[in-house]
Amino acid sequence: MRKSFTSLLLAVPFAAAMLAIPACQKTEEAAPVTANAPQAVTESERLRFQELGFDVSDLRKVGSDFLVEGDMIITPQALGAMGSPVVVNGPRGEQYRTYNLVRSPQVITVRGASLSTPISQALDRAIANFNALGIGLTFRRVTTGGLIVVRESGSGAGGVAGFPPGNGSPYGSVTIYGGTRNYSLDVCEHVVTHELGHCVGLRHTDWFNRAYSCGSGGTEGQGTSGAVHIPGTPTGYDANSIMNACFSSTETGEFSTYDRTALNYLY
Numbered sequence: 001m002r003k004s005f006t007s008l009l010l011a012v013p014f015a016a017a018m019l020a021i022p023a024c025q026k027t028e029e030a031a032p033v034t035a036n037a038p039q040a041v042t043e044s045e046r047l048r049f050q051e052l053g054f055d056v057s058d059l060r061k062v063g064s065d066f067l068v069e070g071d072m073i074i075t076p077q078a079l080g081a082m083g084s085p086v087v088v089n090g091p092r093g094e095q096y097r098t099y100n101l102v103r104s105p106q107v108i109t110v111r112g113a114s115l116s117t118p119i120s121q122a123l124d125r126a127i128a129n130f131n132a133l134g135i136g137l138t139f140r141r142v143t144t145g146g147l148i149v150v151r152e153s154g155s156g157a158g159g160v161a162g163f164p165p166g167n168g169s170p171y172g173s174v175t176i177y178g179g180t181r182n183y184s185l186d187v188c189e190h191v192v193t194h195e196l197g198h199c200v201g202l203r204h205t206d207w208f209n210r211a212y213s214c215g216s217g218g219t220e221g222q223g224t225s226g227a228v229h230i231p232g233t234p235t236g237y238d239a240n241s242i243m244n245a246c247f248s249s250t251e252t253g254e255f256s257t258y259d260r261t262a263l264n265y266l267y
């Protein structure tokens with residue numbers, strides 16, 4: 001359902017002021033993550049994701065990794081690590097988070113690989129968003145190496161990232177779709193910040209019903225212990241969260257009040 005919704009919107013990206021665009025849509029257009037011929041997901045792998053609480057309706061293989069719930073790349077190593085969730089003090093969640101967090105404090109180096117000017121500027125802004133929080137994670141842009149590499153590829157709008165692999169480091173790769181740069185710098189900032197949020201373990205704030213931000217779709221699945229509400233953040237829909245599943249062309253690119261509360265709590 002979401003797939004056809006996405007295609008419809010992408011066909012008329014500027015037709016409406018409040019159109020909802022999946023922040024991390026399916027990746028048909030994203031060459032780096034679809035270059036390999038897809039392998040079949042085995043029944044035992046499907047069951048494993050199901051028992052972890054994921055929505056397996058669009059689960060598929062991308063190279064040797066898994067792509068689940070539209071925009072989450074999970075490596076086989078990360079899948080294996082999910083059997084023993086990271087123990088943290090207090091509730092788990094962003095507003096909602098995945099099983100693995102990243103080590104804190106730490107400096108997270110980020111490199112942009114041949115980015116267009118808008119996306120490069122958006123990356124600087126996204127890094128500033130995190131650093132303005134004054135949390136244990138310090139993001140630093142670098143020109144060589146980098147714990148996270150941000151690339152630009154494909155023709156849609158949005159991006160794709162993954163969850164922390166469970167070794168204390170963030171997920172190492174973000175792809176921003178090439179059509180994103182046609183939107184405002186604020187929207188580009190929103191998308192890059194959102195994807196970096198996934199890299200440090202944030203789930204979609206409206207995981208329980210994507211229809212809130214996307215206009216259609218349902219739950220992404222709670223996970224066995226991966227979506228516990230944090231005191232001080234809403235149990236319902238936070239329309240301003242940068243981690244909602246879909247975004248509009250009027251996003252500000254800034255964290256919501258409760259996004260800040262959540263990240264301060266976690267890191």
Ligand SMILES: [Zn+2]
Nearest residue numbers: 023024071245
């Ligand atoms: Zn996302």
